[in-house]
Amino acid sequence: MLMGNYRLFMNLIPVVNAMQKQFGWVFFVGLLLVVLWLLVGTGDVVLAEENTPSDDAVNQVASELFCPICENVPLDECRTEACEQWKDLIRQQLADGWTEDEIKAYFVAQYGDRVLAKPPRRGLNWLLYALPPLIILGGLLLVILTLKGSPVKGNDNDFSIDPYRERVERDLVAEEKQDG
Amino acid sequence: MDNSAQEVKVRKSIFRGLWGFVVLALLVVIVGGIGVYLLTHQNQPAVIGENPQDFTLTTFSGESVDTVNLRGKVVLIHFWASWCSPCEDEARLLEEAWRFFQSQGRQDIIFLGIAYMDTEPASRDFLSTFGLTYPNGPDLQGKISNIYQVTNVPETYVLDQRGVLRVVKIGPFTAYEEVVALIDRATIVD
Numbered sequence: 001m002l003m004g005n006y007r008l009f010m011n012l013i014p015v016v017n018a019m020q021k022q023f024g025w026v027f028f029v030g031l032l033l034v035v036l037w038l039l040v041g042t043g044d045v046v047l048a049e050e051n052t053p054s055d056d057a058v059n060q061v062a063s064e065l066f067c068p069i070c071e072n073v074p075l076d077e078c079r080t081e082a083c084e085q086w087k088d089l090i091r092q093q094l095a096d097g098w099t100e101d102e103i104k105a106y107f108v109a110q111y112g113d114r115v116l117a118k119p120p121r122r123g124l125n126w127l128l129y130a131l132p133p134l135i136i137l138g139g140l141l142l143v144i145l146t147l148k149g150s151p152v153k154g155n156d157n158d159f160s161i162d163p164y165r166e167r168v169e170r171d172l173v174a175e176e177k178q179d180g
Numbered sequence: 181m182d183n184s185a186q187e188v189k190v191r192k193s194i195f196r197g198l199w200g201f202v203v204l205a206l207l208v209v210i211v212g213g214i215g216v217y218l219l220t221h222q223n224q225p226a227v228i229g230e231n232p233q234d235f236t237l238t239t240f241s242g243e244s245v246d247t248v249n250l251r252g253k254v255v256l257i258h259f260w261a262s263w264c265s266p267c268e269d270e271a272r273l274l275e276e277a278w279r280f281f282q283s284q285g286r287q288d289i290i291f292l293g294i295a296y297m298d299t300e301p302a303s304r305d306f307l308s309t310f311g312l313t314y315p316n317g318p319d320l321q322g323k324i325s326n327i328y329q330v331t332n333v334p335e336t337y338v339l340d341q342r343g344v345l346r347v348v349k350i351g352p353f354t355a356y357e358e359v360v361a362l363i364d365r366a367t368i369v370d
Contacts (some may be wrong), residue, residue, distance in 0.1 A: 068297035069332070081263035082297060089299045111297060112321035127214060138207045145200040163186070 053094035061090050061100050065107055065115050074117060208271075225329035227331060231343050233327045237292055239317040240304060245292060247343065254367050255339040256291045261298040262306035264333045266352035271310040276312045277359035288341070291362060294319045296333045338366040 062076035069081050075083055086107075093103050107115050119125040181201050226232040234248040247255060258274060260267040272289065281289045293316035295303040300318060307316055319325050328337055338347040346366035 082261065084262055085299045085302050089301065092301075108321075110300075110318065110320060112323075114322065124217075131210070131214070133209060134210070138203050139201050142200055145196045145203070148196055 025157070049097050053091050057094055058087055058091045061094070061103050062087055064104060064117050066117055068111060068115060187189060226337065226345050226348075228345050228348060230345060232339070232345050234343070235324045235327060237294065237315065237317045237324065238320070239315045240300070240307065241315075243315060245315055245317075247292075247339070249364075250290060250339075251343055252287045252288065252341050254341060254363055255343075256289070256363065257294060257324075257328070257337045257339070258291065259294045259296045259319070259328070259330050260306075260336045261296050261331050261333045262302040263298065267306075267334050268310070270334050270352040271306070271312060273353050273356045273359055274311060275312050275314070276356045277363075279361070280356075281363070291315070293317070294324050296325055297322070297332060336362070338362055340366050340368050342368070 059076040063074055065075040065086070067073040067078040067080065068086065069082050070078060070080065075086060088180070090103055098106075104116065108120075112165055113119055113125070119128055121129060234246065235242055236246045238244050238284060256274075260271065274293075278291050291314035293312060293314060295306075295316065295318045300305075300319065301317075303318065306312075328335070332350075334352050336347075336349040336353070337345060338349075340346045347362050
């Protein structure tokens with residue numbers, strides 16, 4: 001790479017000399033201006049590229065939010081104009097150095113808790129987290145209690161469970177003996 | 181099997197039954213309680229002929245407008261968004277109507293534009309593009325749209341001088357005269 005640049009530089013010397021003879025110092029000033037423009041111009045482009053957050057970074061934040069106008073669609077998967085505007089704003093905020101939490105706080109302040117994919121654990125929202133396991137536990141408890149209370153299957157000869165059945169079985173055996 | 185063993189079995193069975201009943205009752209109370217709470221605390225949509233809840237709008241220019249202070253005026257509340265295409269044509273009509281009333285010296289009429297689920301930069305661009313001069317502001321935390329149960333934009337609500345909801349218009353206006361007619365319909369004539 002370095003050798004290549006060196007050869008290119010050496011090859012350019014006669015060309016530069018010829019141009020300088022032809023156009024004098026005006027050529028050098030012009031060359032200097034072109035080099036300066038290239039440096040400053042490309043520098044801006046590089047800087048802008050560094051400051052522009054990637055789509056992945058924007059979608060990472062967007063996945064934590066819901067589309068403002070569609071039902072139950074995460075912002076990162078939404079393609080409506082409203083969603084695109086929100087994502088543009090997220091991109092701008094990331095470029096300005098905002099953290100993910102700051103961006104989410106901004107959106108909550110503007111549009112309310114309903115834009116969050118995961119509702120904050122406060123107030124009535126606690127029910128969303130507490131209720132499902134509570135209902136599952138209650139259901140399990142009910143199933144266990146019901147199973148424990150039901151007669152054991154496969155033990156039909158245990159007459160002691162039901163006194164009435166015990167008597168019927170005894171009478172049947174006695175009747176069979178009489179017949180026999 | 182002796183009677184005491186049977187009694188123990190019966191007691192155990194009753195005990196299990198009671199526990200089952202308690203657990204079931206608890207579940208019913210919890211789920212039912214939540215259902216009742218949600219039903220009683222849910223916002224009802226604004227009804228024509230009734231006074232909707234008052235609200236304060238902080239406009240994009242920082243001015244604060246409280247509807248409770250607008251009694252005596254006909255208030256046109258318009259929900260819009262910069263991402264809503266029909267809102268663009270409508271913005272021109274509304275501005276035209278607003279300027280008409282202003283030119284007539286009708287200080288008893290006020291328009292309030294509410295940007296619904298919109299980003300602030302996009303809203304500001306929209307206002308500047310269509311040169312809207314009546315008060316416009318964001319619907320912070322969706323509180324205003326919640327009062328009117330707005331589901332989409334554009335939607336327009338007109339309150340009479342007593343703050344009673346008189347007209348509901350779902351969808352865009354198609355002519356400037358339509359806006360003027362709605363204001364006339366909502367105006368109480370002494």
